Amino acid sequence: xxxxxxxxxTLFEGDRVLLDSVEGYxxxxxxxxxxxxxxxxxxxPSDQQALVLPGVRYRLALDDGRDGFIYADIPDGNKPGQDxxxxxxxxxxxxxxxxxxxx
Numbered sequence: 001x002x003x004x005x006x007x008x009x010t011l012f013e014g015d016r017v018l019l020d021s022v023e024g025y026x027x028x029x030x031x032x033x034x035x036x037x038x039x040x041x042x043x044x045p046s047d048q049q050a051l052v053l054p055g056v057r058y059r060l061a062l063d064d065g066r067d068g069f070i071y072a073d074i075p076d077g078n079k080p081g082q083d084x085x086x087x088x089x090x091x092x093x094x095x096x097x098x099x100x101x102x103x
Contacts, residue, residue, distance in 0.1 A: 002027045004040065009062040011042070011052075018051055018058065019044075026062075026094070038068065038090035049074060049084045057091065068094040 004025035011019040024042035031037075044052065052058075054073045061067040072088040 002029065007040075007062045007064070009060055009067075012059040012061065013056065019048060022060075028094075036093065038094050040070075040088055040090075042072065042086045042088060044074075044084040044086055046081055046084055052086050058088075060088070060090075062094075066094045066096050068092060 004027040006023070007026050008021065008023050010017055011022050022042050022044070024040055026038065026040040028036040028038045042052070052072050052074060055071070058070050058072060059067060060070050068090045069092060070088040070090050072086045074084055074086045
C-alpha cells in the first residue's frame with residue numbers, strides 16, 4: 001500500500017490560475033535506483049469537472065512550496081452531480097522552490 005499525503009494548492013494552465021484552493025493526495029513509487037514517479041488525486045466539485053481536460057499539461061503549485069507539471073484525467077465511475085476525483089501523473093519531479101526550501 002502506498003501512503004498518500006494530503007495537499008492544498010493551486011492549479012495553473014500556463015500562467016492562468018485555473019483552480020484556486022484545490023485539495024487532493026500526492027504519492028510516489030520509487031524504483032531501485034531511487035528515481036521517484038509521482039502521482040495523485042484531486043478532489044473537484046462537479047461544476048469544475050469541465051475545467052480539467054485530458055492531454056493538457058497543468059502546473060500544480062502546492063501551498064507548502066512544492067510544484068510540478070501534471071497531466072490529469074477524470075476516470076469513468078464518477079457519478080453526475082457529485083464531487084469528482086481526477087487522477088494525475090507528474091511529469092518529471094515535484095520541485096521545491098528555493099525561496100520556500102527549509103534549511
